Structure formats: C-alpha cells, structure tokens
Amino acid sequence: MTPVLAVRGAEKRFGAVVGLDGVDLEVNAGEVLALLGDNGAGKSTLIKCLSGALALDRGMIEMDGRRVSIHTPADARELGIETVYQDLALFDNLRPADNFYAGREAAGPRWLPRSIRVLKRHEMTVTTRQTLARLQVNLDDHGAVGLLSGGQRQGVAVARAAAFASRVVILDEPTAALGVRESRRVLDLILRLREEGKALIVVSHAMDHVMEVADRAVVMRRGRKVGELVPSAETHAEIVSLIVGGGG
Amino acid sequence: MAEATEMLDEREARPAAPDPRYRWLQLSLWTLRAGPALILAILVLVVSLTTPVFFTSRNIGNVFSQTAVIALLGLGQLLVIVSRGIDLSVGSTVALSGVVGAIVYLHVHSTILVVLAILGTGLAVGLANGLVFVLGRVPHPFIVTLASLSIVRGLALWAANGTLISGMPNGVDVLGGGSIGWLPYSFFVVAGLAVLAVIGTTYLVWGRWLYAVGGNPDAARRAGIPVGRVLVSVYVLSGLAAGIGGLITAGLIDAGSPTAGDLAELDSIAAVIIGGAAFAGGRGNVGNALVGAFTIGVIRNALNLHNVNAFYQLMAIGVVVLLAVEGDVIRGYVEKRVRLARAMRQDA
Ligand SMILES: Nc1ncnc2c1ncn2[C@@H]1O[C@H](COP(=O)(O)OP(=O)(O)O)[C@@H](O)[C@H]1O
Ligand SMILES: [Mg+2]
Numbered sequence: 102m103t104p105v106l107a108v109r110g111a112e113k114r115f116g117a118v119v120g121l122d123g124v125d126l127e128v129n130a131g132e133v134l135a136l137l138g139d140n141g142a143g144k145s146t147l148i149k150c151l152s153g154a155l156a157l158d159r160g161m162i163e164m165d166g167r168r169v170s171i172h173t174p175a176d177a178r179e180l181g182i183e184t185v186y187q188d189l190a191l192f193d194n195l196r197p198a199d200n201f202y203a204g205r206e207a208a209g210p211r212w213l214p215r216s217i218r219v220l221k222r223h224e225m226t227v228t229t230r231q232t233l234a235r236l237q238v239n240l241d242d243h244g245a246v247g248l249l250s251g252g253q254r255q256g257v258a259v260a261r262a263a264a265f266a267s268r269v270v271i272l273d274e275p276t277a278a279l280g281v282r283e284s285r286r287v288l289d290l291i292l293r294l295r296e297e298g299k300a301l302i303v304v305s306h307a308m309d310h311v312m313e314v315a316d317r318a319v320v321m322r323r324g325r326k327v328g329e330l331v332p333s334a335e336t337h338a339e340i341v342s343l344i345v346g347g348g349g
Numbered sequence: 350m351a352e353a354t355e356m357l358d359e360r361e362a363r364p365a366a367p368d369p370r371y372r373w374l375q376l377s378l379w380t381l382r383a384g385p386a387l388i389l390a391i392l393v394l395v396v397s398l399t400t401p402v403f404f405t406s407r408n409i410g411n412v413f414s415q416t417a418v419i420a421l422l423g424l425g426q427l428l429v430i431v432s433r434g435i436d437l438s439v440g441s442t443v444a445l446s447g448v449v450g451a452i453v454y455l456h457v458h459s460t461i462l463v464v465l466a467i468l469g470t471g472l473a474v475g476l477a478n479g480l481v482f483v484l485g486r487v488p489h490p491f492i493v494t495l496a497s498l499s500i501v502r503g504l505a506l507w508a509a510n511g512t513l514i515s516g517m518p519n520g521v522d523v524l525g526g527g528s529i530g531w532l533p534y535s536f537f538v539v540a541g542l543a544v545l546a547v548i549g550t551t552y553l554v555w556g557r558w559l560y561a562v563g564g565n566p567d568a569a570r571r572a573g574i575p576v577g578r579v580l581v582s583v584y585v586l587s588g589l590a591a592g593i594g595g596l597i598t599a600g601l602i603d604a605g606s607p608t609a610g611d612l613a614e615l616d617s618i619a620a621v622i623i624g625g626a627a628f629a630g631g632r633g634n635v636g637n638a639l640v641g642a643f644t645i646g647v648i649r650n651a652l653n654l655h656n657v658n659a660f661y662q663l664m665a666i667g668v669v670v671l672l673a674v675e676g677d678v679i680r681g682y683v684e685k686r687v688r689l690a691r692a693m694r695q696d697a
Contacts, residue, residue, distance in 0.1 A: 204572030
C-alpha cells in the first residue's frame with residue numbers, strides 16, 4: 102500500500118542546532134501514527150515542515166507516492182493536510198463557524214477581490230454545525246470560542262482540522278493540557294477520524310493515553326528517528342527507554 | 350424558556366433542570382453586553398427629565414451636529430482598536446486636511462478639488478501610518494501614531510502659518526453646517542458611513558479578517574490571512590474617516606484651522622471604549638461605537654445646557670470611560686464564571 106504521506110531524509114538546521122537529521126516517516130490512510138520523543142527531539146520541527154510553517158533544508162515529502170512541495174501553510178492545506186497546533190490557534194473572540202473558516206471563508210461572487218466578497222454566513226454556520234455533530238463535539242456554537250471549556254476548545258480545533266483535511270490530520274500534543282475526561286473525548290475524536298479513513302499523526306512527549314489509540318509509534322531523539330514499533334504491553338518498556346535514551 | 354436553555358446547553362448535560370445560578374449568570378452577561386446602549390438610554394432619559402429643552406428638535410439637531418465628528422473619528426478608531434491597534438493621529442489629521450483644503454481653495458475655486466484634497470490628505474496620513482507600522486515592523490502603533498499626531502499637527506500649523514485660513518466652497522459649508530429641517534447634513538454623512546462600516550465588518554470577508562487579526566494575529570497568519578494588508582487597510586480607513594471629519598469641521602467653521610480637532614483622538618478612543626470594545630482587540634461593533642460617541646455628545650450637550658464649565662465635561666467623560674472599562678472587566682469575570690459553570694455542567 103502506498104502511504105498517504107511519506108517523509109524521506111528530512112533535514113533541518115537552525116544555525117548550528119540540528120532540528121532534523123535524516124528522518125524518514127510514513128503514514129497510511131486509516132492509521133494513527135504516534136510521534137514520540139523527549140523535549141527538543143525535533144517533533145514540532147518535523148510537523149512544522151509538514152504543515153508549511155517551516156521548509157526542509159534537505160529531503161522530500163511525498164503524497165500518494167508523488168513528490169510535493171510544501172512551503173507555506175496554504176500549500177499544506179491545499180494538499181489536504183491540516184494541523185492542530187499545540188496552542189490550538191483558535192480565535193477566542195469568534196464563534197466556531199468563524200474559526201472553522203478563518204482564512205478560507207465561503208464567499209462570493211468570485212469576480213470580486215477576495216477581501217470584499219460577501220460572506221455566505223448561513224452556509225458556513227450550517228456546515229460547521231454538521232461537522233461538529235458528525236464528530237459528536239457538543240457545544241453552544243452561537244457564542245465565542247473563548248467561552249468554551251478546554252476540552253471543547255480542543256474539540257473545535259480538531260473538528261476544524263477534520264472538516265478541511267481530506268488526507269492527513271496532524272495533532273501536536275492534543276491532550277497535554279486536558280484532564281482525564283476531556284482527554285478521553287479527544288481520543289474518541291481521533292478514532293472517529295481514523296474510521297473516516299484519514300491518516301493521523303499524533304505528537305506526544307510522553308507515554309500517555311495517546312498510545313491507547315496509536316497503531317504505530319515512531320520515536321525521535323536529537324533530530325533522529327531512533328525507533329519504530331507497534332505499541333503494546335510488551336513494547337511499552339522499550340518505547341520508554343527509546344524516548345529517554347536509556348539502554349542505548 | 351426551557352427551549353432557550355437547552356440550546357445553550359451541551360446536549361449531554363444531564364441535569365436539564367434549569368439551574369437558577371446559571372440563569373442568573375447568563376442574565377448578567379446579557380445585561381453587561383447591552384451595557385453601552387443601556388447607559389445611553391438612561392442618560393437620555395435623565396437628561397430629558399431634568400432638562401426640558403433637551404428633547405426639542407432644535408437641540409437634538411445640535412447634538413447630532415456636535416457629535417458628528419466624534420462619531421466619524423470613532424468609526425475609524427473602532428476598526429483600528431478591533432485590530433489591536435490605536436490611532437492617535439486622527440485629531441491632527443482633522444486639522445491638516447482642513448488646512449490643505451483651505452489652501453487649495455485659495456488657488457482654485459473648485460469644490461471637487463477641495464473635497465478631494467481634504468479626503469486625500471486623510472487617506473495619505475492613514476496610509477503613512479499603516480505602512481510605517483507594518484513595513485517598519487514597529488512593535489506597537491501607539492508610537493507610530495503618536496509620532497504622526499505630532500508631525501501632522503506641526504505640518505498643519507506650518508502650512509497655515511499658525512492661523513486660521515478662511516473660506517470654504519459653498520458645498521462644503523452646507524455639508525458641514527447646513528441641515529434639512531433640524532437634521533444636519535453631517536448626520537447623514539455619519540449614518541452613511543456607519544452603514545458602510547456595518548457592511549464591511551459583518552458581511553464582507555475583510556471584516557472576518559479584521560476580527561481574526563485582532564483576536565489572534567499569530568493564528569491569523571497561520572490561517573493564511575494577509576495580516577499586514579488588513580492592518581494597513583485599517584489605518585487607511587481611519588485616516589479617511591478623519592479626512593471626512595476634517596471636511597465636516599472645515600464646512601462648519603468655513604475655514605481650515607490648524608488647531609481643529611485638538612484632543613479629538615481622545616474623544617474617538619473614549620467613544621469606542623464606552624461602546625464596549627476591547628482595548629486588547631478583537632471585540633467591538635459599529636452600533637456600540639456610535640452609542641459611545643453619542644454618550645459623549647449627550648453629556649457635553651446636557652452640561653452645556655446647564656452652563657456647566659467645560660472642565661467638568663472633561664471630568665464627566667473621563668468618569669464614564671472608567672465606568673465602561675470597569676464594566677468590561679466585570680464582563681470578562683462573568684464570562685469566565687459562565688465558562689466554568691458550563692464546564693461543570695458538561696462533566697456532571
Ligand atoms: N526556530 C528555532 N530556532 C532555533 N532552534 C530551534 C528552533 N525550533 C526548534 N529548534 C531546536 O530544534 C530542536 C528540536 O526542537 P523541537 O522540534 O521543538 O522539539 P520537540 O517538539 O520534539 O520538543 C531543539 O534543539 C530546539 O531547540
Ligand atoms: Mg514540541
């Protein structure tokens with residue numbers, strides 16, 4: 102099976118600091134890939150390169166086996182890759198629908214410059230409500246996102262990514278700021294996206310509940326990939342030692 | 350009632366029985382959000398009861414005329430403040446645009462050219478503010494527009510040699526000082542611009558970008574919104590609004606005055622803040638900014654009618670600004686409580 106997304110020989114430097122050092126990575130449709138590693142391992146750097154926030158120095162990105170170039174967030178989004186950043190990148194002053202469509206508003210007529218097109222407000226509200234319902238994210242979609250609880254805000258950010266990601270959803274530390282109950286909801290959401298056939302990359306710096314939903318785990322350390330395994334009770338200890346760098 | 354509560358709930362919030370404390374929070378939030386309009390309504394009521402002349406058509410016309418420039422500057426300032434910025438140069442721009450118009454009128458007796466010169470001056474100042482702020486990567490527009498407050502006022506005084514330049518085309522005089530019955534023409538200018546501002550902020554893509562940039566500039570950038578262009582547009586529009594304010598002022602006094610619009614930037618900021626906009630950006634609307642402008646206008650007018658010294662007017666407006674800001678703080682607190690209450694209901 103051709104992976105939906107593949108990274109080959111990714112390298113990224115920040116001056117003298119090595120961010121990525123020859124990383125290979127593949128993720129398939131309907132699969133959850135956990136990207137693990139201690140702080141500074143290069144996880145965020147890698148997903149920033151996939152989401153267009155950074156550009157690789159060397160190496161390449163393939164989708165469905167074809168080489169693609171991702172230089173801006175818009176490039177990534179056009180390829181069907183959506184990212185849920187750790188800070189969520191929500192607009193607390195806006196309603197869920199406005200958050201969903203920020204920067205890609207449904208508007209017309211097309212012959213006008215984008216900035217002065219008329220918003221299709223009803224269409225955006227209805228589509229957003231449908232997506233939230235489909236993913237079972239329950240909230241008041243009339244009010245500003247800033248009025249929601251932490252878990253609901255995460256839900257909005259994930260649902261936004263899911264609504265527009267035709268292929269890949271990347272989540273950076275999606276449960277790091279949440280309590281047990283709210284984490285559970287986000288994990289359920291991840292499973293629902295997997296059922297829809299999306300490829301998911303979930304970043305985590307620790308062996309947390311993200312592992313419950315992961316089909317495969319890639320461990321990074323100091324910009325390199327140091328291991329790739331299937332998470333299970335047997336491999337648990339091995340993954341932990343790969344993350345912290347013990348035994349090597 | 351039961352239906353309304355349900356819509357606010359998370360669907361799974363089990364205890365569907367209305368929680369009186371939650372209701373109370375919702376109600377106080379609603380009141381605080383309606384705050385600016387309520388304050389103006391109460392103010393108008395009190396003034397009309399204590400001052401019989403207030404509600405005569407002639408005086409209402411006066412209020413409109415006196416408030417027009419504050420309202421115009423306030424509309425521009427609203428856009429700037431929603432974008433997380435501030436424009437301190439608008440008062441000076443009122444002066445410079447009027448002076449430039451008066452100088453043009455000394456040389457050519459063309460109404461169109463004078464009007465274009467006045468509006469063009471406002472636009473140019475706004476464009477300069479926006480470009481210096483965005484391209485110069487200045488951390489905050491306060492500094493940029495503080496500098497232009499000074500530079501633009503200086504230019505106006507220099508160009509006018511420190512004194513009034515008399516004479517404006519008839520059309521400008523009528524627009525600034527004339528009226529249809531008791532309704533001044535400037536009222537229609539304000540109304541027209543307000544309608545455009547409502548369309549721009551609520552119905553156009555640009556408006557969504559504006560609120561997104563004000564709410565989270567970083568996320569706006571990541572979402573592909575042209576943040577720099579949005580910011581420049583906001584200062585251009587504020588400058589243009591100040592130019593229109595300059596046009597009205599010049600018409601009203603039939604001259605270009607280098608001291609016109611003194612402290613008007615503070616009035617416009619006060620109007621926006623009284624109108625409940627967040628100084629931190631991302632929140633505020635056209636209707637409330639106008640309410641803020643008219644709150645200032647009514648206070649001035651009422652104190653004038655009672656022959657109260659102008660010193661007290663300044664103090665009274667300052668107090669209202671403080672009340673409005675405090676109301677906003679309380680609103681933020683209540684919103685937090687609502688959020689907590691909701692989260693608890695969700696987990697119940
Ligand atoms: N913009 C940057 N400038 C300089 N160094 C950076 C930058 N971003 C990341 N790094 C460095 O690259 C390495 C990998 O960082 P990062 O990808 O954020 O790790 P992780 O997300 O796994 O904690 C670290 O040593 C970090 O200090
Ligand atoms: Mg990170």
